[in-house]
Amino acid sequence: MHCRSFPPIASPGSWVLILGTMPGKVSLREQQYYAHPQNLFWRITAEILGFDATSAYPLRVSSLKDHGVALWDVLQSCTRESSLDADIVAHTIVPNDFGRFFxxxxxxxxxxxxxxKAAALYARHVKPFLQDAPTVEYVQLPSTSPANAAIPRADKLRAWSVIKHNA
Structure with a gap:
């Protein structure tokens, strides 16, 4: 199945960018980032930033922006049969335009x-090709995917606290 990512969620004052790889099947169907009900993304970000994880999608998106958080995916498009990053067909990868984003x-x-996987794809397909790359700190966080259930939620929450402005 050929997959296309969504536009970035960002505002001019965004100070932190969270990158996934490519939306999964549920997210693509719903046209929402992290729409799978078992994905912890919205629950973790809501707890850290202080908004309601069960609110309507536009309100959650607005809450991210209000806290200076941008959201996007490393890949613009790729082919994969499932929602698993491991199933991405390497020769079909097209990265997003990060020069324009930055x-x-x-x-x-x-x-x-x-x-x-998001960190590895960025390191291979984006970072070496950025012209005038901004000076940024790169942080690999534990995946919020239900496929990453081995890491306790409390550990994920602690790691993800770096998205809070004064962290």
Whole structure:
């Protein structure tokens, strides 16, 4: 199945960027980031930033923006049969345009990866090709995916606290 990512969620004052790899099947169907009910993304970010994880999607998105959090995926498109990052077909990978993104959001100071695969894809397909790359801190976070259930929620919550502005 050929997959296409969503546009970034960001505002001019965004200071932290959270990157996934590519939305899963449920997210693609719902046209919402992290729509799978077992994914902890919204519950973790809501707890850290102080908003209601059960509120309507536009309100959750607005809450991220209000806290200076931007959200996107490393990949613009790829082919994969399931929602698993391991199923991404390497020769079909097309990364998003991060040069344009960083120009539009010049205050980004921290890039957080939602899992190891997002970090690896960025390191291979984006970072070496960025012209005038901004000075940012890169942080690999434990994936919020239900496939990453081995890491306790409390550990994920502690690691993810770096998305809070004064962390």
């Amino acid at each position: 120009t539009a959001c010049p205050d980004i100071r921290r890039v957080c990866f939602n899992g190891a």
